[in-house]
Amino acid sequence: MKRNKYIILCSFLVLVLSSFSSCDKTEDFSVLPAETQSGNNTFGCYVEGKRFFGGYLIHFGIPPLSAVYHSKQELLNINADGKFEDNKQGSMGIQIFNPKVGVTIKMQRAIFEYYPRIFPGASSVFTEFGVSDGGEVIITKLDTINKIVSGRFSMIGKGAVDINNFTGSDSITIAEGRFDLKISQISNN
Secondary structure, three states: OOHHHHHHHHHHHHHHHHHHHHHHHHHHOOOOOOOOOOOOOOOEEOOOOEEEEEOOOOEEEOOEEEEEEEEEOEEEEEEEEEEEOOEEEEEEEEEEOOOEEEEEEEEOOOEEOOOOOOOEEEEEOEEEEOOOOOOOOEEEEEEEEOOEEEEEEEEEEEEEOEOOEEOOOOEEEEEEEEEEOOOEOOOOO
């Protein structure tokens, strides 16, 4: 019985360690990912002029890049955990209501978080920004048959005073955003 527990424990450790090595991408961090429309699972943008790349953090059980489309509600949720060119970490979530290809959509809900705070003037280790004036998304491809969504985005974010109140004095600019993702789930709810 002890031998079986030992084998299971060793197998689990090998699985965990191999998941870390398989997530180490060898990409060029001097440029953002190209704008593609083939489901390459890429995500990138400039945050205050610093390059941010989605798909590089591991939270056990949560993929670092995801796109979920709720067809009945006409809602697309995009989430990207990642890192900056200097390996500092962050994450971004975008909700796109009524996504249509080729139409500029006013961003109504987006959150960008980074930790530790990498820009001047920080008062905490974890800082969250929500979209304020000026956010927009353009979907360049939405293919629910082949499960691919691609697009561009930009926004100006305001710092969170509390979880529901993005009216703080800090602000950030997110520019030249692009994503090309496989839709991980299509829901009819």
